[in-house]
Amino acid sequence: MPEKRGLKTYRAPALYLVDASSYLYRAFFAIREHLSTRDGFPTKAIFGITNMLVKVLREKDPEFLAMVWDAPGKTFRHDLYPKYKANRPPMPEELSRQIPHVREIVSALGLVQVEVEGYEADDIIATISRRHKEGPVVIVSGDKDLLQLLGPDVTLWDPMKDEVVDEATVRERFGLPPQALLDVQALSGDPTDNIPGCQGVGPKTAIKLIQTYGSLDTLLERLDELPKGRLAETLRQEKSSLPLWRRLVGLADDAPVPVDSESYRRQPPDRKRLKEIFERFELARFLTELGPGKAISFEEYALVQDRGTLEAWAAAIREKGWVVVDTETTSEFPLSASLVGISICASPPAAAYVPVGHETSEAQIPLATVREVLAPILADPAVRKVGQNIKYDLLVLERHGMGLAGIEGDTMIASYLLNPSRRQHNLGEIAQEYLGHRMTSFREVTADQKRIKNFARVPLALARDYSCEDAHVTALAADILWKRLREDGLWDLFKEVEIPLLEVLARMEKTGILVDRAALLDLSREFGERLGVLEEEIHTLAGGPFNINSPQQLAEVLFVRCGLPQIKKTRKKTGYSTDVEVLTELARHHPLPERILAYRNLQKLKSTYVDGLLSMIDPKTGRVHTSFNQTVTATGRLSSSEPNLQNIPVRTEEGRRIRAVFTAPEGSVLVSADYSQIDLRVLAHYSRDPALVSAFHAGEDIHTRTASEVFGVAPGLVTPEMRRVAKTVNFGIVYGMSAFGLAKELGIGRREAQEFINRYFSTYPGVKRYMEEVVAAAREKGFVTTILGRRRAIPDIASPVKSVREFAERTAINTPIQGTAADIIKVAMLRVDKALRERGLGARILLQVHDELVIEVPAAQVGDVSDLLKGEMENAMELIVPLSVSVKQGPDWASLEDL
Numbered sequence: 087m088p089e090k091r092g093l094k095t096y097r098a099p100a101l102y103l104v105d106a107s108s109y110l111y112r113a114f115f116a117i118r119e120h121l122s123t124r125d126g127f128p129t130k131a132i133f134g135i136t137n138m139l140v141k142v143l144r145e146k147d148p149e150f151l152a153m154v155w156d157a158p159g160k161t162f163r164h165d166l167y168p169k170y171k172a173n174r175p176p177m178p179e180e181l182s183r184q185i186p187h188v189r190e191i192v193s194a195l196g197l198v199q200v201e202v203e204g205y206e207a208d209d210i211i212a213t214i215s216r217r218h219k220e221g222p223v224v225i226v227s228g229d230k231d232l233l234q235l236l237g238p239d240v241t242l243w244d245p246m247k248d249e250v251v252d253e254a255t256v257r258e259r260f261g262l263p264p265q266a267l268l269d270v271q272a273l274s275g276d277p278t279d280n281i282p283g284c285q286g287v288g289p290k291t292a293i294k295l296i297q298t299y300g301s302l303d304t305l306l307e308r309l310d311e312l313p314k315g316r317l318a319e320t321l322r323q324e325k326s327s328l329p330l331w332r333r334l335v336g337l338a339d340d341a342p343v344p345v346d347s348e349s350y351r352r353q354p355p356d357r358k359r360l361k362e363i364f365e366r367f368e369l370a371r372f373l374t375e376l377g378p379g380k381a382i383s384f385e386e387y388a389l390v391q392d393r394g395t396l397e398a399w400a401a402a403i404r405e406k407g408w409v410v411v412d413t414e415t416t417s418e419f420p421l422s423a424s425l426v427g428i429s430i431c432a433s434p435p436a437a438a439y440v441p442v443g444h445e446t447s448e449a450q451i452p453l454a455t456v457r458e459v460l461a462p463i464l465a466d467p468a469v470r471k472v473g474q475n476i477k478y479d480l481l482v483l484e485r486h487g488m489g490l491a492g493i494e495g496d497t498m499i500a501s502y503l504l505n506p507s508r509r510q511h512n513l514g515e516i517a518q519e520y521l522g523h524r525m526t527s528f529r530e531v532t533a534d535q536k537r538i539k540n541f542a543r544v545p546l547a548l549a550r551d552y553s554c555e556d557a558h559v560t561a562l563a564a565d566i567l568w569k570r571l572r573e574d575g576l577w578d579l580f581k582e583v584e585i586p587l588l589e590v591l592a593r594m595e596k597t598g599i600l601v602d603r604a605a606l607l608d609l610s611r612e613f614g615e616r617l618g619v620l621e622e623e624i625h626t627l628a629g630g631p632f633n634i635n636s637p638q639q640l641a642e643v644l645f646v647r648c649g650l651p652q653i654k655k656t657r658k659k660t661g662y663s664t665d666v667e668v669l670t671e672l673a674r675h676h677p678l679p680e681r682i683l684a685y686r687n688l689q690k691l692k693s694t695y696v697d698g699l700l701s702m703i704d705p706k707t708g709r710v711h712t713s714f715n716q717t718v719t720a721t722g723r724l725s726s727s728e729p730n731l732q733n734i735p736v737r738t739e740e741g742r743r744i745r746a747v748f749t750a751p752e753g754s755v756l757v758s759a760d761y762s763q764i765d766l767r768v769l770a771h772y773s774r775d776p777a778l779v780s781a782f783h784a785g786e787d788i789h790t791r792t793a794s795e796v797f798g799v800a801p802g803l804v805t806p807e808m809r810r811v812a813k814t815v816n817f818g819i820v821y822g823m824s825a826f827g828l829a830k831e832l833g834i835g836r837r838e839a840q841e842f843i844n845r846y847f848s849t850y851p852g853v854k855r856y857m858e859e860v861v862a863a864a865r866e867k868g869f870v871t872t873i874l875g876r877r878r879a880i881p882d883i884a885s886p887v888k889s890v891r892e893f894a895e896r897t898a899i900n901t902p903i904q905g906t907a908a909d910i911i912k913v914a915m916l917r918v919d920k921a922l923r924e925r926g927l928g929a930r931i932l933l934q935v936h937d938e939l940v941i942e943v944p945a946a947q948v949g950d951v952s953d954l955l956k957g958e959m960e961n962a963m964e965l966i967v968p969l970s971v972s973v974k975q976g977p978d979w980a981s982l983e984d985l
Contacts, residue, residue: 775852
């Protein structure tokens with residue numbers, strides 16, 4: 087079938103030319119976090135390139151594709167201009183180590199790789215795209231230098247931005263044909279390649295000149311027509327150099343490479359080789375993206391459409407005493423989702439799907455019947471239940487009249503405990519890693535169903551296979567994961583803490599926290615008015631109106647109109663940064679940046695925490711029901727989402743105003759129980775430092791004690807500023823803060839900051855010893871653990887890259903501290919929840935925010951609940967120093983006072 091593009095018919099499908107060298111660098115520098123295998127081998131470039139290629143192969147399925155590389159060594163441009171690329175730093179060692187493996191992956195994917203000595207990748211792409219006559223050419227790149235190649239049959243696609251640029255786009259964007267961009271580049275130069283261009287002529291001026299004169303040659307011929315001034319004089323001075331600059335930015339089209347499509351035909355991927363490579367670099371997720379890979383059979387999946395069959399399955403489950411449960415619903419939010427069906431698996435590979443809410447005329451079982459048959463089993467703690475993210479299923483089933491008891495485990499939580507640094511723990515990832523199986527995607531299920539988005543509209547036969555596969559895979563994965571948890575010493579943490587905790591979290595999510603909607607509306611109006619006032623102030627200070635939310639326009643105002651110093655480039659080096667760090671520094675020189683910061687902060691609070699909360703209030707309960715996540719943070723701490731209630735500022739007036747809208751119902755109050763300096767107490771426990779331990783046993787203010795020692799003054803002479811510095815040092819040590827970080831935090835010199843750190847270690851030598859010992863242990867074992875055995879791999883601890891290794895060392899130091907603090911608060915939640923229910927008190931845990939629990943308490947029970955909280959939380963875990971909890975109460979979250 088010929089490929090059609092517009093009204094033109096091509097003889098062959100498109101030839102895709104991937105600017106491989108450019109993407110190698112983009113992939114490496116675009117990913118901010120460090121990626122590596124467990125043994126420390128860097129994988130950022132490997133991941134980035136593979137991710138890009140998988141997107142190209144999945145979305146375009148090209149028949150012809152070439153990966154085009156820069157050849158090492160000099161090109162003809164170096165002969166023309168010895169300073170060409172002279173200012174380019176050498177390739178980072180971390181990147182160069184990955185290149186052979188990137189090429190290995192490309193080869194295993196069945197893709198042709200092209201490289202020619204003496205030519206850059208751009209030249210090879212130019213040669214092929216200009217001489218190829220069989221069909222369209224798609225250049226896969228984000229490099230602006232390649233825009234000059236665009237034409238009727240040549241387009242550019244940047245998969246990282248998902249942006250397509252063609253000839254018309256260039257004309258619309260620049261007011262010039264693509265070929266004229268060569269002259270623009272000659273005038274403006276290219277700092278990346280050390281091509282000077284015409285001094286003082288930037289891209290905007292260059293574009294205007296070429297728009298006016300049509301070409302560089304015409305411009306140089308008519309220089310006398312230019313108005314007298316610096317520009318005309320500069321052009322006259324640079325006239326003899328401009329042809330050279332144009333030759334350097336121009337692309338050669340004489341590379342000795344084939345230009346026919348067949349030379350670049352894509353071959354079938356070598357799945358066995360890819361599996362080995364991806365497992366070696368811990369990138370198994372990509373196997374899921376690359377087509378067939380089913381490792382289980384669907385043959386024993388059943389569709390249950392009558393009561394008798396359902397009763398037979400129920401009897402089998404009860405006899406087995408164990409079952410995987412999975413629900414299909416209409417929404418990702420369990421408290422608003424409607425139940426569509428339930429899948430069950432007790433003896434894999436046999437699994438069954440019970441449809442209850444499909445929009446179909448096919449036979450289904452009434453929900454009332456399903457409750458009669460399944461509810462007694464689901465509620466029976468003697469029948470063990472397993473699921474993937476089973477908290478979701480628990481909440482959905484409860485809302486539909488079926489309680490879920492006897493939860494044995496959750497494969498998502500198990501996967502997380504085994505590798506907490508992993509980004510995702512969805513069933514597809516688990517299936518691929520532990521079973522070598524590619525899960526069926528929802529997109530595949532609905533491929534022939536006109537993009538169905540609601541599972542209720544999926545035909546029953548398709549729904550059966552899709553849902554039974556989930557239950558089947560969960561059953562198989564559980565067997566493997568449970569074994570791994572025991573082998574790694576994580577079973578007790580899983581069984582005694584994390585699994586019971588998910589039931590506590592489910593109750594918290596179901597309860598929600600009451601929100602004063604009227605107060606929130608007032609706050610929205612007030613913040614809106616204040617933003618209007620700030621906008622007027624900003625425009626006045628800027629000397630005129632501009633779009634405050636446009637980084638480009640703001641940069642123009644700050645650095646051109648106001649003449650403020652340009653501190654740093656943006657991440658993509660396309661302009662000067664206006665981020666928080668830059669604005670904070672600029673605020674020392676001019677009032678405008680400070681107003682911009684105030685505007686941004688208020689705007690974020692309004693959009694995220696005021697207007698955002700308004701849209702999330704449940705109309706039935708008047709409450710906000712956040713989700714608490716156990717599998718997100720690498721340290722073991724819980725996170726909150728939809729909405730995130732853990733990031734509401736507490737130290738600003740605006741933050742307190744927002745907290746004030748979270749209230750208790752009439753007749754009740756909010757009680758907050760907060761651990762005091764838990765991280766430092768855990769540090770004292772691990773370090774066994776005598777001075778630190780003594781201070782906590784004596785009930786001293788640890789920051790005052792530290793200030794007294796570090797500054798060499800009596801405790802009574804410690805000033806608030808001294809205490810502030812000591813507090814920063816105390817917590818900075820916990821997080822592995824360097825002298826550079828401390829200097830930045832305190833606004834002092836690095837030498838002075840290092841002196842503070844040295845004095846701290848002189849005061850608390852046990853802390854220094856702990857840090858050295860934990861790093862040594864991490865280097866030996868490859869991981870660190872918490873007091874409950876929570877484990878985190880530290881793969882980069884032996885990295886040859888200093889910055890990467892130092893970050894790993896800081897992670898090794900603070901993970902046991904933060905992770906143990908997480909263990910403590912989780913155990914405390916279990917104890918508090920159990921005690922409240924056993925004593926029949928009406929109090930309910932609503933929120934867990936860092937080291938704080940927020941509880942809704944009947945006013946008459948405040949005293950009893952306060953005593954219970956202190957008792958259960960302070961005895962949650964035995965350390966060599968006492969745990970201390972402060973309890974406060976008030977009508978809302980912002981008005982809490984000591985009890």
